[in-house]
Amino acid sequence: MANGSIIDITDAYKAFGRNIHALRGVDLQVDAGEVFGLLGPNGAGKSTLVKILMTVVRPDRLGGTMLGRSPGDKRALAKVGYLPEHHNFPSYLTGRQVIEFVAAMTGMRRQPRRRSADRLLKRVGMWDWADKRVKSYSKGMLQRIGLAQALVNTPELVLLDEPTDGVDPVGRQEIRDLLLGLRDEGMTVFINSHLLSELEMVCDRVAIMVKGRVAMQGTIDDLTADSRHYELRIHGSAPDWIDSLPDVSMQSDEHGTLLRINGREPDGIQTLIDRLRAEDRTILEIRPVRDSLEALFMRAVTEGGEGFAGPGAVVGDEGGRP
Amino acid sequence: MTQSIALFVDAYRLLNARRIFWFTLIITGLVVLCFALVGINDQGIRIVVWDIEIPGVNTRTGWTPEFFYKFIFNNLGIGIWLSWVATILGLVTTSGMFPEFISTGSIDLILSKPIGRFRLFITKYLSGLLFVVLQVCVFCVGSFVVIGLRGGVWLPGIFISIPLVVLFFSYLYAFSVFFGILTRSTIAALLLTILCWFVIFVVQSSENTLLFFVKYQEQKVAAYEENLERSRTQLAGVENPEDRERWDFMYKTIEVREERLEEARDSGSGVRIAHSILSGAMTVLPKTSQTLDLLERWTVDLADLPERDIDESPPVITEDGEFEANEAEIGLAVRDEVNSRSPLWIIGTSLLFELVLCLGAGVIFWRRDY
Numbered sequence: 001m002a003n004g005s006i007i008d009i010t011d012a013y014k015a016f017g018r019n020i021h022a023l024r025g026v027d028l029q030v031d032a033g034e035v036f037g038l039l040g041p042n043g044a045g046k047s048t049l050v051k052i053l054m055t056v057v058r059p060d061r062l063g064g065t066m067l068g069r070s071p072g073d074k075r076a077l078a079k080v081g082y083l084p085e086h087h088n089f090p091s092y093l094t095g096r097q098v099i100e101f102v103a104a105m106t107g108m109r110r111q112p113r114r115r116s117a118d119r120l121l122k123r124v125g126m127w128d129w130a131d132k133r134v135k136s137y138s139k140g141m142l143q144r145i146g147l148a149q150a151l152v153n154t155p156e157l158v159l160l161d162e163p164t165d166g167v168d169p170v171g172r173q174e175i176r177d178l179l180l181g182l183r184d185e186g187m188t189v190f191i192n193s194h195l196l197s198e199l200e201m202v203c204d205r206v207a208i209m210v211k212g213r214v215a216m217q218g219t220i221d222d223l224t225a226d227s228r229h230y231e232l233r234i235h236g237s238a239p240d241w242i243d244s245l246p247d248v249s250m251q252s253d254e255h256g257t258l259l260r261i262n263g264r265e266p267d268g269i270q271t272l273i274d275r276l277r278a279e280d281r282t283i284l285e286i287r288p289v290r291d292s293l294e295a296l297f298m299r300a301v302t303e304g305g306e307g308f309a310g311p312g313a314v315v316g317d318e319g320g321r322p
Numbered sequence: 323m324t325q326s327i328a329l330f331v332d333a334y335r336l337l338n339a340r341r342i343f344w345f346t347l348i349i350t351g352l353v354v355l356c357f358a359l360v361g362i363n364d365q366g367i368r369i370v371v372w373d374i375e376i377p378g379v380n381t382r383t384g385w386t387p388e389f390f391y392k393f394i395f396n397n398l399g400i401g402i403w404l405s406w407v408a409t410i411l412g413l414v415t416t417s418g419m420f421p422e423f424i425s426t427g428s429i430d431l432i433l434s435k436p437i438g439r440f441r442l443f444i445t446k447y448l449s450g451l452l453f454v455v456l457q458v459c460v461f462c463v464g465s466f467v468v469i470g471l472r473g474g475v476w477l478p479g480i481f482i483s484i485p486l487v488v489l490f491f492s493y494l495y496a497f498s499v500f501f502g503i504l505t506r507s508t509i510a511a512l513l514l515t516i517l518c519w520f521v522i523f524v525v526q527s528s529e530n531t532l533l534f535f536v537k538y539q540e541q542k543v544a545a546y547e548e549n550l551e552r553s554r555t556q557l558a559g560v561e562n563p564e565d566r567e568r569w570d571f572m573y574k575t576i577e578v579r580e581e582r583l584e585e586a587r588d589s590g591s592g593v594r595i596a597h598s599i600l601s602g603a604m605t606v607l608p609k610t611s612q613t614l615d616l617l618e619r620w621t622v623d624l625a626d627l628p629e630r631d632i633d634e635s636p637p638v639i640t641e642d643g644e645f646e647a648n649e650a651e652i653g654l655a656v657r658d659e660v661n662s663r664s665p666l667w668i669i670g671t672s673l674l675f676e677l678v679l680c681l682g683a684g685v686i687f688w689r690r691d692y
Contacts, residue, residue, distance in 0.1 A: 016691070054434035057691040074436035082434040088427030090332070092339030104328030105435040149431075 004032045006157050006188045007053070009064035009071060014048055014057065022048040023059070024212035030157075030205075035179055035189040037199035039293075040209035041301055046192050047085060049209070050161055054082050067156060078106055081150035085161035085192070087142070091135035095126055095145045098134060102149040113152065120148035125174065139166030147178065158182065159190045164198055176202050200293040208300040215300040220293060227291035228264035232272070233257070235282035245272070256284055325437050326445045333449035337415065343453065346411045350457055353403050354464035358472045362390040388477065389622070391469045395480055396618050399465060404458060404487050405614050410516075412453050412491060413498055417512040419450050420502035420683075429692045439688045447499060447680065454491040458484050479621040486617050493608035493672055494519055496679040503683045519610070526611050529604050530656070532597040537655040539590030541637050542645045546583040549639040553579060578643050586645070608672040616665055 007030035014023040022045045030036045040046045051057040055072045067076040089098045096117055103113035121130045124144040134142060143166055150158050163179075164172045179189050179202050193199050199206060200220060207217040216223055238250050238257040247262040261269050269286070276283060291299070337343040361368045362385055366376035379385055423429060423446060432442065462481050470476045497518045502511035557563050557572045566573060638646040 051430065051692070054430065056430045056433045058689075074438070077434060078436040080434065082431065084427055084430035084434075086427040087431060088425060090336065090422075090428070092335055093332075097335070101328055101332055102431065102435070104324050104331075105432060105437065107324055107436060109324060 005029045005065075006032045007064075007066050007190070009053075009062060009066070011061055011063045012049060012052060012059055013061035014045075014052060014059050021212055023052070026209070026212070026214055028207055028214055028217065030188060030190055032156075032188055033183060033186055034204040035183050035191065035202050037203035037206040038190065038192045038209065039194075039196065039199065039206055039297055043211075044209040045212040046209050047161065050159055050190075050192050054080070054159065056084075078153070079156045081153060081155035081158040083146045083150040083158075083160045083163055085165070087146050089134045089142065089145065089149075091133065094131050094133055095137070095141075095148075096121060096130040098145055099149045099152050103152040106153040108153055116152050116154070117148070120151055123151075124148045124178070140168060140171045143167050143171070143175075147175065151182070155187065157188045157190065159192070161192045162194065163191060164193070164195060172198065196293045196297055206293070208297055210301055215303075216296070220296070223296055224290040225264060227295070229289055230261045230263070230266070230269050231285070231287055231289050232259045232261060232269065232283065233285040234259065234276060235284055239276075239279060239281070241275075248272070325435070326441075329442075329445045330449045330452065333419070333446075333452050336419070337453055337456070340415055342411055342415050346408055346415075346457060347460060350403070350408065350461050351464065353399060354461060354468055357391070357394065357399070357465055358468045360394065361473060362387055387473050388475045391473050391475050391477060392480075392622055395465055395469070395477070395483075396621065399461065400483050400487065400614060400617055404461060404483075405490060405610075408457055409454075409491055409494065412457065413494060413512060413515055416450050416453050416495060417498045417502060417515065418508035420446070420499050421506050421508045421511060424503065424506060424687070424690075424692065426692065433692065440684060443684045443687045447683075450495060450499065451488060451492055454488055454495075455484075458487040477621075482620055483617050486613060489669060489672070490610055490613045493610055493613070493676055496608075496676040496683075500679045500683040503686050522607050522610055525600060525603050525607060526609070529597065529600040530660075532593060532600055533656050533659060534652060535593045536590070536597050537652045537659070538647055539586060539593050541647055541652055541655075542586045543583065543590055545637045545639055545645055546579060546586055550576065550579040550583060575643075579639075582643055582645075605671055606675060608675045609668050610672075612660070612663065612668045613672060615660070616668065619661060619665075 007028060009029075010027045012023045012026040012028075015021045024045075026045070026049060028049070038046050038049070048057055052059045052062065053066060053071055055077065059071075062071055064071065066073070067079055069076040093101065099117040099120060100113050103116060108116070117130075121127045124147055126141060126144050126148065129137065129141060134145065137145065143163065147160070147163060150160065160179075164175050167175060176198065179191070182189055183204075189202075191199060191203065203220065205217070205219050206223070208215050233256050235256045237252060238259065242248060242250060242259065247268075249260045251258045251260075259272075261272065263269075266288075273283065273286070359370050362379070362381060363373065364381045365373050366380050367374050377383075379390075381387070423432075433439065462484055465480060466477065469480075494515055497515040498511050501514040502508070505511060505514075553572065553576050557569060557576065560569060560572070563569060635648060637648045637651070640646060
């Protein structure tokens with residue numbers, strides 16, 4: 001296990017049949033106590049990877065550890081919570097029964113699992129609906145019960161596949177707060193999601209998968225470091241001497257001129273500001289800019305997956321599984 | 323242990339949520355109630371307060387109340403209700419258990435828990451038998467109490483039907499689980515199971531029918547042999563038997579008998595081969611009817627059977643050489659042959675088949691990516 005890594009897997013490989021290569025040697029590290037996001041286009045192999053970690057899919061090759069043990073080790077799984085993407089809780093159970101059943105399947109005894117279920121039902125805001133059958137629940141309510149069952153055994157690691165799927169904006173905010181709360185409690189949260197803006201708000205680190213491989217992995221700050229620059233908007237047209245400055249480009253419109261200054265350090269723009277002010281130019285706006293997670297994602301998909309044709313499975317050596 | 327209990331509780335909740343389970347249970351209760359409404363006396367059968375005179379079925383002809391209740395329990399309660407109607411309802415109820423269990427979103431959650439796939443499969447398999455266990459337990463306890471109170475006959479022996487009916491159902495349930503896992507479809511699992519049950523039924527019935535013909539041919543061959551022997555003895559006993567002209571009719575009779583015997587042996591050997599093939603198939607297949615027949619074998623003492631007029635006349639070869647069988651004797655020979663099959667063979671070979679089917683289903687379940 002790498003220092004402080006909850007998940008440290010190497011060379012994860014999985015093929016379905018001869019032609020569909022879902023994972024093609026994935027290396028991934030998730031550190032203890034962080035919120036980790038796994039991104040990727042459809043068919044990138046994200047769900048396959050999560051399912052391999054949860055022993056739902058059997059890998060062709062897999063090295064490394066999860067919670068200090070071989071991936072799939074039952075003792076490690078006892079410390080993991082999991083919310084599958086398309087979960088399908090038995091319609092004949094109540095929300096409370098779903099949580100208690102999952103708790104029992106992790107080996108918890110009756111009294112602790114009852115206490116844990118009660119606590120989580122309150123925490124996810126489902127206390128009033130606890131004894132109603134899940135077939136009467138809305139998608140958002142099912143998602144809340146899904147989160148509660150994933151946390152019932154007080155796991156060290158919780159894997160959430162599309163946790164905000166079908167949840168309204170208020171619910172999403174609550175789930176984000178819950179995830180950050182879990183991190184504050186020392187839990188490691190692994191999220192697989194398509195909602196990049198959601199992930200950007202909660203994730204400490206992300207990995208972007210493309211065509212069965214990890215194309216990028218790190219903190220969002222690190223991954224977007226190269227794209228950092230400043231934008232400075234001035235009134236009117238730009239002075240002629242701007243053209244001679246390296247790392248500065250400009251664009252004019254009816255609101256004035258937008259100058260883009262490459263470089264992540266603020267020192268670099270101080271001289272420019274001084275010269276503009278010396279000419280009595282009006283500076284309308286100065287702001288640091290970096291790529292959004294979405295831009296990073298698009299870059300990873302287009303650069304990391306040469307010839308990526310769009311959503312869906314890419315078959316053969318070139319791609320992953322639907 | 324906690325996980326296994328949870329799976330059994332979950333199976334109970336699944337049954338509890340299905341109306342067909344309660345419908346079957348209520349009908350089971352009504353069938354038990356019917357036992358309270360019937361009795362036997364020296365005239366015939368009494369239903370509630372009405373006496374129905376039935377010659378041959380009354381206490382004067384040897385039908386003891388004990389035998390009467392065993393008879394209706396075995397033949398109506400188990401033979402028709404539990405082994406046909408309730409079994410079909412049971413298959414309808416349980417055929418969806420595995421397809422639903424392995425559906426996407428459901429199996430993911432279970433497999434992510436610290437329980438081995440094989441143990442999970444076995445526990446889920448056994449929990450599926452809960453339906454029939456509950457039904458047959460309710461039926462037996464109810465029948466025991468009702469027959470005891472109503473007829474004054476306490477029959478603890480009927481509780482042997484609990485394991486027997488569960489065994490019988492488990493043979494079919496194994497098909498349902500196998501096809502359910504293979505196809506992931508409830509409808510396919512149910513239909514294919516019923517198809518297999520039908521095939522087994524046809525094989526069993528055909529084997530029984532052919533056994534009858536085997537015994538028939540044996541009786542025929544024995545009759546011709548005996549008749550031929552008698553003719554030869556007669557011929558040997560006459561004066562100057564080499565005088566063919568004088569005893570020509572006896573030589574001709576012997577000749578015809580020899581031809582008939584040869585024909586009987588030939589057709590007998592054909593029937594025997596056909597029976598052997600079906601018998602071999604039966605050895606492999608689960609023996610549904612024979613398993614339930616053990617109930618009668620174990621609970622009914624043949625000495626307690628009411629007296630019946632049995633034709634004890636031997637089989638006959640008529641003057642023109644035709645064979646007239648004693649079918650009652652053949653029937654007894656068939657019964658003896660069937661009863662000579664040991665319970666160990668009946669249950670053991672059936673369980674072996676179930677085990678192979680379960681192993682197949684278990685391996686598919688174990689190897690599959692979900």
